[in-house]
Amino acid sequence: MIANFYLFKDSFQYKEGLTTDDLEEKIKKFSVDYEYIREYENDNVFIQDSVYDAYIFPNITVVDLMYDIKYKQKFDRDTLEFLRLIVEKSADTDLSNEEIIDLLPTHSQEEIFGVLCFQEIENIEQKYLVYDKNDWLSFHRYFLALYPIDNLFFISECEKYFPALCFHSNNKLSIKSILDDFSIEIIRHLSELNDKFKTIRSEDTHLPNAIIVFSSTCNINVSLEGDASRRNDLTFDFETEDGKLEPVYCEPHTKINSHNNKGNTNYFQHRIYFHEGKNHIQKGNILIGHIGEHL
Incomplete structure (x- = not known):
């Protein structure tokens, strides 16, 4: 069973009240969970090109934070590297939000779809949203219950x-x-x-x-x-x-x-x-x- 996860531009948009420390902590935690997910060879992560243009902090886009040298003075360098790895290790997709959302309910025992969330996303059923490792476990358990396939596959999963x-x-x-x-x-x-x-x-x-x-x-x-x-x-x-x-x-x-x-x-x-x-x-x-x- 192949799992395809998508990173939306909307998920990286700045949320009111987010501080520099909050952002650094969120990136670090998300990076840890992201690496955990990528350990599993049947899980793919795709990212929209538009993520680069998302304003992750006031007047700062994702691409600014990743590559503009002036932000190395304002943000922890490890944090910037974590963000760069998240983006660069994900495969590109040209699918729009609507096309990805339309994919979610088309799951089968061969292929399932979800959304990796850096920030909160609205108007998508919770069962398809993965914010952290625990959500990832719940996501896979849900689909394993729907598609147990056979006894050997089930126990191995x-x-x-x-x-x-x-x-x-x-x-x-x-x-x-x-x-x-x-x-x-x-x-x-x-x-x-x-x-x-x-x-x-x-x-x-x-x-x-x-x-x-x-x-x-x-x-x-x-x-x-x-x-x-x-x-x-x-x-x-x-x-x-x-x-x-x-x-x-x-x-x-x-x-x-x-x-x-x-x-x-x-x-x-x-x-x-x-x-x-x-x-x-x-x-x-x-x-x-x-x-x-x-x-």
Whole structure:
């Protein structure tokens, strides 16, 4: 799946009240996120030629800030270099705003479209707008839910877009039977685990209490396994930092009850079995042992 992102002239236009320090900080942060996005070979970034003429600060255009030597005295030199790299590393496009906006809803499993935003852009649906790394993750998760393609592709993409999770290789097979019908709910559960579980857990040293809070906060049914005899069924080997395999009991599990077809009211017993993570395994990430039918 190819992702094409566009940089608009409008996104670089000066916003009232922006100070020199604010601008420098925004450029630095945007540069970091931009470089993160460009690490992924299937993500392309295009820029309109008109961006050069955008007034990024009062009476200062983007091209002025990039190349006019007099601004090296007023702005941090690293900031100017960051801006230059953002612009010069992006491929040129002659598409107008209207043409790019018209492209956004034409997504498919082969190609998706979004807008990289330096400053706020109005009149475009939020799901297509990427302001930072977190928005980029949300963007890709949204389209992965729509276009899971197949089990192998899905898990390989999850490994990119859920950086706080580690997926056991077992998931490539276990997810196959439920993926087509439950991709949207699977992505929702994984997103909540990735984005919120560790924070909630850090505020409560008692795991059962943390699970109750997580369930309530995220509107996800989460339980601990009540049958000790099933421990072996819920134990998966994960590689430690020194290369050894360690069995991990993935006792907590989320219950996947919502079908992609919202009109389907059948009851389902699909699960995501996980462990909150161990410091010596996969940098302490949450360990996903099984996504699939009830074990």
